[in-house]
Amino acid sequence: MGKGRAPCCDKVRLNKGSWTPEEDLRLIAYIKKYGHANWRALPKKAGLLRCGKSCRLRWINYLRPDIKRGNFSEEEEETIIKLHTLLGNKWSRIASQLPGRTDNEIKNVWNTYLKKKLASRERKKGDHKITDEPNSSLIESHSNSEHLGPQNREKNRNQTTETTEVQKEPKDDTIEVEVQHKSNSSVLSRCSSSLSFATVENLHSEENEDKIFEIPEMMIEPELWSMIEEGDCGESLAVKKNETASDESKDWLESLEIELGLCEPRDEKQETVLSVDSCQEEGNGLCFDPFQIEPASPLLLEYLYDVNVESSNID
DNA sequence: AACTCCCGCAACCGCCAGTCC
């Protein structure tokens, strides 16, 4: 127990480094449908050339639907500082008190920013030295503080919530989702953080277990789904958005579209949106090319419609 | 404009702890 062990997986032939949008989609689709009961087996079943650990990390730190993005608020920073004083480098425990924030994110913020901020603050006060060790003398007194009390936690949760969603009864093979984007349209980093889907617990069904998944019911924005299903531009996304979304969610969706490579950034001078024509000029008539970077859209479409992991991937 | 330096952050690595057989 705990004496080291063989690598979690055969690292040969596995992808490393940054995740591609396609990998993100595969992971999301799989977890969305089958959950993540077994991280080790997940990559193979999902057709990912990644080790289970890598998938887990990507999910936990980036793809989970409840991840809060954007800068830390003053309140969050203070919470981290206080908790770090109490707990030391127990990032996961600190993260558990900050809904939507991951231990990795908090760790990064601490190491790159908060530690310095606190150090300079303490220098001004001429107070005790800043270390990574918990200040045990404070633990007891702090345990009675209301910092982690229900009020604060509720407050924090309210701040955190960026999206809420209601899953309706599936129509045919599609899933209808209402996504209400609250709060700010936080900065999207990479592509997939804002793809939204229902909680995994509701998605895991025994009958699906150990079965190669077939059609991922990805709860992407309805607009994206319609694009996927229609296989064409239909109408400009922005026009649709005007009909259905608030200004905030428009911004958010636009960011998402751009990040996913679904459309070019809007020409700010002309304030026009991509038209069907401009989309179709791109090539094969398919506007939707989520993987402009790599690989090309036909692969994705084939994947989305008729996933056959066994034939298209590892062994 | 070109180059270097610095910083932020995503991802990796190795170890630990819990669980199962």
Next chain:
DNA sequence: CGGACTGGCGGTTGCGGGAGT
């Protein structure tokens, strides 16, 4: 009871982009 296996955690690395020269 002990080994095997898996998930989780914390430390570290390295890439990419922005700032500075």
